[in-house]
Amino acid sequence: MALLEIENLHTYYGNIHALKGISLEVEKGEVVCLIGSNGAGKSTTLKTVSGLIRPRQGTIRFEGEEVIFLPAHEIARGGVVHVPEGRRCFAQLSVEENLELGAYSRNDKAAIREDLAHVYELFPRLKERRKQYSGTLSGGEQQMLAMGRGLMARPRVLLLDEPSMGLAPVLVDQIFEVIKTLHDEGTTILLVEQNAHMALQVADRGYVIQTGEIVLSDDAKALQHNEMIQRVYLGLA
């Protein structure tokens, strides 16, 4: 039994049929990437899993239990932690307060302090800026904060939505370094990316989504050598 099992998910925005029967699985300790172009339904998939949108049909099982009817905050408390597209840091709160809110549903003070130290280790930049309002951080720093805030929840599965979007190449490398580190530490990750090249390098397996449907799924290595992927998503001739 996989840690996260998604079966035949149909999600709508009004009359727009955004997900047309998505099925995917994430095993414990795996990094799985979901790649696809703009508007394919990547964010919608994550939002459906984390409970921000209700699907009309389908099942989502986490550790074997159906979570589809739970409100978003309970799904988050269960350990399914979604780092949303566009960072969504709390601008009026400081960096450290944002991180503390990440641990909102936890009560183990000592462990929270350890995790805070760990996040500062992964992102030394955040430590320098800990007292600064997050609204005044640069885009890259906000991305680090969003990821750090997600980690503060001690996720059992981490849903990352385009962590490299809009970042300079150096920062993209840094973010993917962190994803690799998390992978080595045993964190389970479902990674949504347009940067297929980088995503397939860190992932164990990958799914390809097109207009709301999964069109391909395979090992990351195999996908890297797939002719269609090379042409459409990797920009190779």
Place this chain on the structure above:
Amino acid sequence: MTLTERLRRLDVTTVIMWIIGGLLLFFIVLGSIQSILKGTYTPAQWFDFFVFGISQGSIYALIALGYTMVYGILKMINFAHGEVFMMGALTTYFLADEMNRRGVFDDKGALGPTLLSTLFGLIVLFAVAIFISMTVAVLLERVAYRPLRGAPRLVPLITAIGASFFLQYTARGLYGSNNRSYPNVDLLKGTVTFGQFSIQVVQIVVAVTAIAMMIGLYLFVQRTKTGKAILAVAEDKQAAALMGIDVDRTIVITFALGGAMAGVAAILYAIMFRQAHFFMGFIPGIKAFTAAVLGGIGNIPGAMLGGLFLGIFESLGPTLFLDGLGINSPNQLKDVIAFTMLVLILIFRPTGIIGERLSEKKA
């Protein structure tokens, strides 16, 4: 850019608005100078106006917190908030009256030394008023506003006005339309004098209690986990839910806190003005709303400053600005002054005194 070019760019309404603003300012300054030179009022009397303004203003500020917190979290004006205040004051009246008859507030009481029994009595009144106002505020959210979450913004606004009438006439039905006079608390009757200046004890008690409550609320919101959850929900409900924050519960807590502040304000109002009736929430409600706008709605320290400022302005203003211009009994114009100020802020500085604390830079 040359001066003439700049002048050409101004449109007519802006020019007219600035002329009106300038004229008002001119008359305010002129009036103030004349009033002071005329010397009708002694420094002690000016001081009285000022102190009265502070205590009145701190009551506005407490009520304003309810408007501003609800606005911060739901982006709606809870126009029924004045009635939350009224319910606390009017319901608690019956308890206060009963306690008074048993001598809790004077030295004939059965409860021993006056100080102790008065203190006990007041604390009970505060607790009961807080409970009632909180309950009304929370029910209001649950019954009137929650079902409309996500509706266009005009809808909950109209509902709020409806809820306001509903509560007024419920109070009238329950308690009648009499003007109830709150008991006179013996210990609050005196005045404290130093030199030529004197302050009524009740005014000190009102201002100190209100300011202590405000500081407490501010610290609660800034320092506690629940307080930070309120700030997070106010900023981004979805992101807050992703942190595991129960958004609905946080909204209820916000209403409850606003209600609690209104409950405290109700008793402070009752001991200062010693009256309560079903319509009493209307004017303080609108004044508190003015105070919230003045300070920058959605902003907690803003509501506190706005309330104090409005109280002082309203108390000193009529005499200071108008008496010198030869206008008779200017005190009757105090509401005019308050609401003129509301209109002026909305025109010249819609973000209020403090304005946005921070530009919401979203990369």
